[in-house]
Amino acid sequence: MQTQKCKHQWEMVNTNPGFILTEACHKCSQVSTYFSREDNPPFEEYRDGEHFWNVMASAQSVRFDLKCKLCNTLVTFDELSSLLLCTGCKKDCDVYRLMEKYSGKRIWFYVAFGFKPYADKLMLSDEKIKILEDYYNQRRDSTNSSIKIVSFEMIDDPDSCAGEFIIDSSMLLLAPPEKK
């Protein structure tokens, strides 16, 4: 995927809705997440190798690719699970230090999360993260503020990150909304 001198104008294509499913194996209690295009997430326990996977939670999400309007390059984002708005929850986190450095310049920091177990799942390359960042900045009027996207690998323990995930959880829930 070479990106020569074209000054890319990205647009979102092949958007299809689905579910991000969080599963746990009740044998070794390992947690795994993946994107499922099925309309109704499967709830029966299933066996895969020596794991017994059980769906713990599901949230609505959307898969998409980015295509350059000028040179038609297509970039897929199957390694991206969801974006998280960094709210500076931990002082010793690298993303927090980055935010401190740019504070006052109205730059909002988002973290691109992959799928668990992070280690053996395909990682989003820095190049793709840059393309994602350009896409969103092109979509907004960047004169008064812009966004910066970083990889979750900057965070030592991604599971304890307390920012705001952009993900539709509890859409199917029937419990009436509570004052949070």
Add this chain to the structure above:
Amino acid sequence: MKLNEIIEKLSLKVLTNLEDKDITGVYISDMLSDVMSKAGAGNIWVTIQSHKNIIAAANLIDIAAIIISQGTDIPEETIELANRYNVVLLGSDDSTFVLGGKLYQIGIA
């Protein structure tokens, strides 16, 4: 059309500090993944959701203002986060459908 004019015509409750902006259009949805992929910068987003992660989605694509419909109670944290990322948060007792109709009637195509 300017945001202040809309707020006045629809007598919306202003919940955060207000910056007047041009409004480019209206997007109605309760699904963040929907907004993230379809809504435009400078849009007014009408939703029933009041959880604080709506600010994360609105801020990503530079939504001008969010109208939370149906008189839903809006938690303090959502208002704080909105102020921090200067997203304008507005409240209305009208239902989502009625707001859609009214916004069209005052001339936002």
Add this chain to the structure above:
Amino acid sequence: MRYYHSHVIIQEKCTGRLTCIRTCPTQALRYRNNSIIFHDDLCVDCGACINACEEGVFVPIIDEIADFEKFEFKIVIPSHTLYTQFGLNVHPGLIHRALLNIGFDAVHEISKHAYELSYVVSESLKSNIQRKPIISNFCPSLIRLVQVSYPNLIDLISPFDVSRELAAKEAKVKYSRELGLSQDKIGVIFISPCPAMVVSIKQPAEKDKSWIDGAISINDIYNSILPEILRIQEESSEEAENDFFYYGKSWGVLGSIQKHHDPEHTISVAGIDNIKMILDDIEDSRLQNVDYIEAFTCPQGCISGAYCVENPYISRNTAIMFEKRYGDPPEIDNKEIHLRMDKNYYKLDKKVIPRITRSMSGDITISIKRMNQKQKILRKLPNKNCGLCGAPTCETFAQDCAWGDAELTDCIFLKSNSH
């Protein structure tokens, strides 16, 4: 607060029979995503699930004799129900000897203390300082039921200690003085007819720490003492027969109260649903002339407890016969009891407090919204209580949906059947 419970759930053994969710009287169990969901704040430890489940998913937490090796001196206190488990022709003395043979250093009878306490209760009923009716507190599962569903009746629960605790206290004090051993070296073990009593030993609702150090279930001890009983019977049963034994009234049997309290002002009730009827009437202040209520959550009283072996109707018959044979009270002079009463010897030091369950803690608007939501869902459910959604009834399923714990698609009637 984590609540101690009388059983552990082995999820792997569960095959989804749904018997437990239907048996649980306080609807504390659900079956969802191939696993049992246990609402531990609603459980009153009645042990119904332990008996109902043929797969052995609910394993009672109970001690074994080996767990008490650390005590230099082991005293065993059999529950009154143990005596009725071996039929009419096994003299309780035999049971005591068998217990001594299998490793206990001393046996301490409970009947004397039961007599004492029932005298204390009837005396305190005469002086009307106490709010009436008093609700009996020897059934721990009943105390938890009041804690969970009838918090405003908490201060009607009897303020006096129970016979097993009194027995344990006096045994420990007596043997510690006689043997010159410190109390923590003396182990008091209770033989329990049900899981609830085990829970009241491990996490008492009415005191900080129980005098009893551990509990063995009747069905566990049954297998070790029966062979001993038969052996003693062959060798020297006459001798064991004239051990002195005071059985007292048939405590632990439904209706025994009428024999030692004024029957006109007492009620004896068993079974959780029946108890709820009585507690509802108390709340509506319709039991004006009732002073004392003896309540068991098990249907026939303690003789039908989850750990009992004998058929409860046979134990009932044995209890009534033993009352005739060994029923005359020992020479306890009541003045001694009155002295102790004045020093509040029998009084419990801590008050039972209500248990905050999930439904009570939310604010009123939210629970009204939830109730509206539940009603709307319930109107469209088939009301067949088939349980396949994993909830005992359609109503609890609608409630679970309104609380966000279940999905509508769990109900097979809501999934379209014309695939």
Add this chain to the structure above:
Amino acid sequence: MKESIPNIVDIKRIQETLKAKLWVKNTAEGEYITGIYASDLMSDVLAYGNSGSVLLTGLNSVQAVISAYMAEFKGIIFIRGKVPEKETLNFAKEKGLFIFSTEDDMFEACVKIANIEGKAPEIIDETKTEKKAWNIITHTFYIDGQDFASAGMVSTQVKAILKSIGYDPLLIRRAAISTYEAEMNVVMHARKAEVTLTASDKEIYIIIIDEGKGIKDIDQAMQVGYSTATEEQRALGFGAGMGLPNIKKNADVLEIDSVVDTGTRMEIVFYVK
């Protein structure tokens, strides 16, 4: 709240204006809908949605059609060209809900529907009048006169409802006792009665409207000990004349108006601190 007669919108006109694709035909008797509800959050559909409305949603899952069915909607319009799956279609066919889908997004669909009759949208959608109702719970019960056997059933049910809402136990007790006394009055002195319980986080209303002898002189009836119960009613322990004064003692507000030989209306109010 102005009495807004729900403006009736013809389903066929909606399908035409949205150029909607028909997935499941409308088989319900009326061809009209009385409200439009636009949302993707199922908990709100069930809470706010009014029966007879249509659901506009982008949530393409069987939960949407089940929630619409629970809220007694007439049908669903999926927006942005969402294709409903088989299970949704089967469920809708069985339960008699229509299903359309349109390429428009939610805003465009709302606008087109709102302008079908050229009326201001709030007349079409009267959910606004209904919104406040959902944080109030109402129940109605019926009592038959002379039915001593089931006397007390209504007050037990009232108590059960108040208990599951989680009011303070003393308040529940006062409400249950007052209902019980009022119920006794009906059983002894009236032919039949309707009891409505309305509860919110501010107050609890219990309104009892009975058809019966009525009370000639209300002040006299309020005297402790006054009773017109017959001998055998008294023998059963009823009619000790405690009724009205006991309610007065427990209630924050007690209003009684009665017409002799027609009936009595009693309103008992408890304020929630």
